[in-house]
Amino acid sequence: MKVTTRDITLAGLMAAMTVVVVVITRIPFVSAVVPFSLQPLMALLAGALLGPKVGFLSMVVYILLGLVGLPVFATEPFGGLSYILKPSFGFLLAQLPAAYVTGKILQGKMPHKITCYLLASLAGMAVIYGVGLPYLYVILNVYVGKAISVAGVIKTFFLPFALWDLFKVIIVASLARAIHQRLPQTTKGM
Numbered sequence: 001m002k003v004t005t006r007d008i009t010l011a012g013l014m015a016a017m018t019v020v021v022v023v024i025t026r027i028p029f030v031s032a033v034v035p036f037s038l039q040p041l042m043a044l045l046a047g048a049l050l051g052p053k054v055g056f057l058s059m060v061v062y063i064l065l066g067l068v069g070l071p072v073f074a075t076e077p078f079g080g081l082s083y084i085l086k087p088s089f090g091f092l093l094a095q096l097p098a099a100y101v102t103g104k105i106l107q108g109k110m111p112h113k114i115t116c117y118l119l120a121s122l123a124g125m126a127v128i129y130g131v132g133l134p135y136l137y138v139i140l141n142v143y144v145g146k147a148i149s150v151a152g153v154i155k156t157f158f159l160p161f162a163l164w165d166l167f168k169v170i171i172v173a174s175l176a177r178a179i180h181q182r183l184p185q186t187t188k189g190m
Contacts, residue, residue, distance in 0.1 A: 007054045014050060014058035015065065018042040019072045026074060036161070037074040041168040043095035044124040047102030048117065048176035055099035063092055085143055090135020091128055098124040102172075112180065117173035125169050133158060 021038050042062075047055035062072065071078035075088065083089055102124035106112060137153045140146045148156070 003053075003057070007057065010050050011054050011058040011061055014042070014046045014055070015061035018046070018058070018062045019065065019070075022072060022074055036164065038168070039074060039092065039095060040098070040125060040128050040165060041172055043099045043128070044102045044121050044169070044172040045176060047099035047104075047124060048106055048120060048172055049179060050099075050103065051107055052100045052103035055103040056096055059095045059099045063095070066092075085139065087136045087139040087144065088132070090139070091132035093135065094128040094131030097131065098127040101127050106176075112177060114173060114177055117177045118169065121169040121172040121176075124172075125165050128165075129158060 018039065021042055025038050043055075043059050046058045049055070050058060066072045066079040066083060067081055069080045073079055073083060073092070075086070077083065083092075102120045105120035105123055106116060133153055136157055137148065137150065140148050140153075
């Protein structure tokens with residue numbers, strides 16, 4: 001995989017934007033295993049705007065910033081290696097393939113109809129849940145020792161967030177499409 005200076009710059013900028021969005025949208029009074037966060041929105045947007053490779057790379061940079069200890073994640077301790085054992089860490093890991101899948105679906109299909117953007121964003125969100133929920137289930141049952149069924153995970157950690165995440169899918173699709181329509185043809189479908 002060849003990575004250009006432009007790719008590195010775009011990935012760094014998207015990682016920085018993700019940090020800013022997450023830090024300014026932290027909800028201080030929420031104490032939940034899985035908090036409301038705009039991280040998934042940024043992961044899908046990274047894939048949609050930057051393409052699969054650079055979108056994936058931007059999420060790698062963001063997650064590595066948090067794992068080395070910078071306070072860039074949505075909940076306490078906000079960063080560090082111990083974050084790996086948080087039940088919600090699977091949702092962070094899922095942002096890597098989510099950005100890739102979203103970008104891959106949109107790659108090379110310009111001009112896109114809104115349905116393409118919606119389907120790509122929905123597929124990316126499905127990846128986030130497909131990785132995040134099983135990770136959460138395992139950490140809660142094995143590491144934390146809190147017995148919870150699959151149905152309990154779905155009821156507690158999927159259903160309350162599904163509508164909000166569909167709203168994020170619509171925002172990503174609309175925003176990415178609007179941005180792509182305003183770009184010169186040579187920069188579309190990175």
